Amino acid sequence: MLRNITIGQYMARDSIIHNMDPRIKIVITIMMITALFFIDSFSGYGLFFLSVLVIISLSRIPLLRIIKGLRPVLFLVMLTLILHVFFTRGGEVIWQWGFISIEAEGLYTGFFMVTRIVLLIIFTSLLTLTTSPLELTDGIEYLLSPLKRVGVPASELAMMMTIALRFIPTLLEEADKIMKAQMARGADFESGNIVKRARNLIPLLVPLFISAFRRADDLALAMESRCYHGGEGRTRLYELKVKGTDFAALGVALLLCMVFIYF
């Protein structure tokens, strides 16, 4: 029931994109997304879309999977479109009915914004689709480590993220179990109005929190008894290494960004 909610959407594949260094992937993603906001023509979007297509085909992620990933933001996309189409004024009046009108400017801006949002989502989801959560936290830790000097606890943040990611599936499993145990005692999680439903969640949430705290306690104890004392001086099992393909990808991304920003 609850177990089939996948956390993060990582799809394991053996592809050039998957094997890239997570740090480089994060940097490229940030660059490309920043550049996306400089694009001011549909031809620029065309080029961006083309590069997205190339990445998708290199990553061996089925196109359908990416389209499905857009479903949750469908509402946002539609809302943006509708707001712009009906409320942005200017240009030729295309359609009018009473005081409602659609004008050229609105239509243009509407589609422009929607394209931007869609490309933004696709590009970021490409990062999470091709990079496992652990690699992602590793990458973030490295990228944040220069900030340690000014007091940002980069390793601790990364450890927290790793632990959270590790325990989400466990907690979902636990939630599934508790839910079933309460249903066996006649609990009803599926009917009633909102207030009733929220109240009905108490028998699920209380045991879930208790178990989460118990697990946190156990984990802290286990980590301490193995001498964990923060990130200072910790070495890693798998060192991240930047390879030739990473530099090549970074080069291409830089070039693209220049094009987007200056043209």
Added chain:
Amino acid sequence: MLIELKNVSHIYDDDLKGTEALKDINLRISDQEFIGLVGHTGSGKSTLVQMLNGLIKPSSGSVIIDGVNITGEKTSLLGIRRKIGLVFQYPEHQLFEETVYGDVAFGPRNLGLSEEEVELRVKEALELVGLDYEEFKDRSPFNLSGGQQRKVAIAGVLAMKPEVLILDEPSAGLDPQGRQQLISLLEYLYNNKGMTIILVSHRMEEIARLSNRVIVMSEGEIVFDDSPARVFSEVEKIRELGLDLPEITEILWRLNGKGLRVRTDIFSLAEAVEEISRELRGSSKC
């Protein structure tokens, strides 16, 4: 109450490999049975018992309870859950109320019973599991010992007065005394309350002593479904499946291997002592 499983198979939705947790299970469980369900970890025991009260719907096949197919769309599962009580593994993890009373009352209240009736049932259920009503009713379940918490959780299911009681590894993690109390409780419920009981356990002593039918599962299939005496006489096969024999059976078999002609279908200590001494006396006479 008659529970029937017909060609039941199950694959968990999120199981990427698509392994069948249950494969074409056919089963009939009638009144007044005490069933011991055994099998190694991951053999599908928990999946099977959750199927019996509609918590999991089979991927294919049907579950029929008192002639009603509960796999159909419109069936009242509340009615079924009242009749078939399920005590999950580590049931104390489901406690949530501020008081023991409130927690045990959760089930009966969901059944829509009057508060007087609820109180009666809570009282009865707590006494059944051996917790004094006056002493425990206002205590927080979270300040009890692990063994007491488990008793409260079991009382929570008993308070629904099920006709069939299913327990998924109820003795896991209990101390010997707690296990003994649990065994006595199950014996009492079976003999005096006329409940049908399905006990999932890894402790073959419990299974052999209590049940009158043993179902052995492996890889989602039922490999044996017979009386304890017959099942535990398949010594080789039982070991092959990675299961233990009851200690008494083990000893009797070994004595047998050493040439002492003792019966091996005995599961109570007293009878085993009797049998061995009888045999020893017999052989010393010759």
